[in-house]
Amino acid sequence: xxxxxxxxxxxxxxxxxxxxxxxxxxxxxxxxxxxxxxxxxxxxxxxxxxxxxxxxxxxxxxxxxxxxxxxxxxxxxxxxxxxxxxxxxxxxxxxxxxxxxxxxxxxxxxxxxxx
Amino acid sequence: xxxxxxxxxxxxxxxxxxxxxxxxxxxxxxxxxxxxxxxxxxxxxxxxxxxxxxxxxxxxxxxxxxxxxxxxxxxxxxxxxxxxxxxxxxxxxxxxxxxxxxxxxxx
Numbered sequence: 001x002x003x004x005x006x007x008x009x010x011x012x013x014x015x016x017x018x019x020x021x022x023x024x025x026x027x028x029x030x031x032x033x034x035x036x037x038x039x040x041x042x043x044x045x046x047x048x049x050x051x052x053x054x055x056x057x058x059x060x061x062x063x064x065x066x067x068x069x070x071x072x073x074x075x076x077x078x079x080x081x082x083x084x085x086x087x088x089x090x091x092x093x094x095x096x097x098x099x100x101x102x103x104x105x106x107x108x109x110x111x112x113x114x115x
Numbered sequence: 116x117x118x119x120x121x122x123x124x125x126x127x128x129x130x131x132x133x134x135x136x137x138x139x140x141x142x143x144x145x146x147x148x149x150x151x152x153x154x155x156x157x158x159x160x161x162x163x164x165x166x167x168x169x170x171x172x173x174x175x176x177x178x179x180x181x182x183x184x185x186x187x188x189x190x191x192x193x194x195x196x197x198x199x200x201x202x203x204x205x206x207x208x209x210x211x212x213x214x215x216x217x218x219x220x221x222x
Contacts (some may be wrong), residue, residue: 035212040215042201059116059211090158103148104210106158 003027006091007108013114019078021110023091030095031076033104034058034066036087043090049074081114088112117142119204121213128220135214136187138202143215146206147178147185152199161187161200165195192220 003026014017021058025032033048045058047066055066063085065077074093088111094104118141128134137146149161156202162169162176162183173192178185185204189196197220203210 033209040214043212045209045211048209049189064146077150092158103160103163104150104219105160106150 001097004027004091004093004105004107006008006089006110008110009108010111011077011113013081013112015082015114017081018111019081019085019114021076021078021089023076023107024093025075025093025105026072026103027093028071028095029093029105030071031093032068033078033092033094034064034074034076035090036060037090037109038087046076046089059064083114086112086114117205119211119213121161121200121202121216123216124214126219128191128218130194130220130222132192134189134218135194136176136189136200136218138184138185138187138204139178140185140204140211142183146204146210148203148210149176149185149187150201150203150212152201154198158171158201165209176189189218192218194220194222 005024007022030051034046035043037043044060049068067075084089088109090109092104120139120200122137126186148163152158155213164176164178199217201211201215205211
C-alpha cells in the first residue's frame with residue numbers, strides 16, 4: 001500500500017506569514033499533487049510535479065508555490081498567507097506508468113487556518 | 116476546462132437500501148475514478164474505471180463514455196458506508212474532481 005505522509009496535520013498561521021506544508025511518499029511515484037478542499041468546491045488542483053525538480057501549475061496556483069527537491073518530497077509554500085487560504089490541503093502521489101490501476105494515493109490532509 | 120457534476124449532493128439511506136450515485140463530465144475522458152472520503156477526512160481509491168463495468172464487493176461502477184457519465188451503485192448499504200463519494204476524471208493523472216455526494220446510512 002502506497003504511503004503518503006503530510007506534515008503538519010494542523011496549522012494556525014497569521015495573515016502575511018509564510019507557511020510550508022510538507023509531503024513525503026515512499027513508493028517512488030513520479031507524480032505528486034497538491035489539492036485543497038473547500039465546502040462547495042470539492043478538491044481543486046493547486047500544483048503538481050512529474051518528478052524531482054519539476055513543478056507545474058494546476059487550476060488554482062495563485063498565491064502558492066511548490067517545490068520538489070527529490071522524488072520523495074513535495075512542498076507547498078504560502079509566502080504571504082491570507083485568510084482565503086484557510087482550507088484543508090491534500091497531497092497525493094501516483095504513477096500511471098507503474099500501475100494499471102492508474103490511481104492516486106492521498107495523504108491524511110493538513111487543516112490550515114489563517115487568522 | 117473539464118467540468119464534473121455529481122448527483123445527488125446528499126443522500127440518506129436506511130441500512131440495507133441500495134444507492135445509485137451519478138457523475139457527469141463535460142469532455143471526453145482518459146480516466147474515470149471513484150474515491151471514498153471517510154467522515155474523518157481521509158481519501159481512498161475505490162475504482163479506476165475508464166469504461167465498462169467493474170465490481171468490488173457491494174460496489175459496482177459503470178462508465179458510459181459516449182454519454183459522458185459514470186455511476187456508482189452501492190447495494191445493501193451499511194452504516195460504515197457513510198461518508199463522501201467523489202468522482203474524478205482527466206488525463207495523465209491530472210484529475211478534476213466533482214463536488215461529491217454525501218451519503219448517510221442510518222439504522
